[in-house]
Amino acid sequence: MNEIDYKAFYDQIGRLNGWDFSKVKAASEGVLWDFFPEVTRHCKPSDICLDIGTGGGEALLSIADCALLFVGIDQSAGMIETARKRAEESGKPNVRFLQMDARRLEFPERFFQVVSCRHSPFDAAEVAKVLAQDGVFLTQQVGEKDKLNVKEAFGRGQAWEAEEGALTSQYVTELREAGFTDIRTFHYNAAEYYETAEDLLFLLKHTPIIPEFGQREADFPILHQFIQDYTEDKGIRTNSERYMIIAKK
Numbered sequence: 001m002n003e004i005d006y007k008a009f010y011d012q013i014g015r016l017n018g019w020d021f022s023k024v025k026a027a028s029e030g031v032l033w034d035f036f037p038e039v040t041r042h043c044k045p046s047d048i049c050l051d052i053g054t055g056g057g058e059a060l061l062s063i064a065d066c067a068l069l070f071v072g073i074d075q076s077a078g079m080i081e082t083a084r085k086r087a088e089e090s091g092k093p094n095v096r097f098l099q100m101d102a103r104r105l106e107f108p109e110r111f112f113q114v115v116s117c118r119h120s121p122f123d124a125a126e127v128a129k130v131l132a133q134d135g136v137f138l139t140q141q142v143g144e145k146d147k148l149n150v151k152e153a154f155g156r157g158q159a160w161e162a163e164e165g166a167l168t169s170q171y172v173t174e175l176r177e178a179g180f181t182d183i184r185t186f187h188y189n190a191a192e193y194y195e196t197a198e199d200l201l202f203l204l205k206h207t208p209i210i211p212e213f214g215q216r217e218a219d220f221p222i223l224h225q226f227i228q229d230y231t232e233d234k235g236i237r238t239n240s241e242r243y244m245i246i247a248k249k
Helices: 003-016 035-040 058-062 077-090 124-130 148-154 166-177 197-206 219-230
Strands: 026-029 048-052 069-074 095-099 112-118 131-142 182-194 235-248
Touching: 026 235, 035 058, 035 112, 035 131, 035 235, 058 077, 069 077, 077 095, 112 124, 124 131, 124 166, 131 166, 148 219, 148 235, 166 182, 166 235, 182 197, 197 219, 197 235, 219 235
Parallel strands: 048 069, 048 112, 069 095, 112 131
Antiparallel strands: 026 182, 131 235, 182 235
16 A cells, blocks of 8 residues: 555544454464553653554553553544544543644653554654653564465565565664664564454454455455465464564663
């Protein structure tokens, strides 16, 4: 998907479900961390925290009690619309959601003690600008080989031809150039099992794993064959590859 197509897709999904996949029935083996609990390990009750690419806000609202104030930003009006509705329903008074471009963070310098970013682009220099001295930045990104057997079946996919680890290496370099000195990286590639065909179908329709999924005549026969080939006792098997970077100024 090109940048314009992706933004339109992401905004549409934002209004539909806010990037919330909690209803999808799937199990994983080999997951080494859960990102937002990792974020809370670095939060103090007095901290002001920023979440970049916050989506529909469900994850940020789940950790709202761990800091003084959380601010979630997203470029998508649809995502922010959903996040604000969820915030109102939650009754959490210390969470704010703003539509904002991660490449131009409109906050005072050194305003946040913790900045997080899950599965979304960020600008290392902008993060450094708004992060307090001794502050912590955490990001989790999807690995290039995520859902590899799905991409192989369709012959296309997100980061399909990218070199493994290239994005993480790029981010580490950018963080160093932005002034971060303590940078640690983590990686896992877990087995993932979707309980039903409907669960896998929901994933493919609501993520850009397979660009333009369902718009090609062959997509559903390919999906049907994939399900036949990869159904095991535990479910329909694929993989979940994730990278995490924790950086301190």
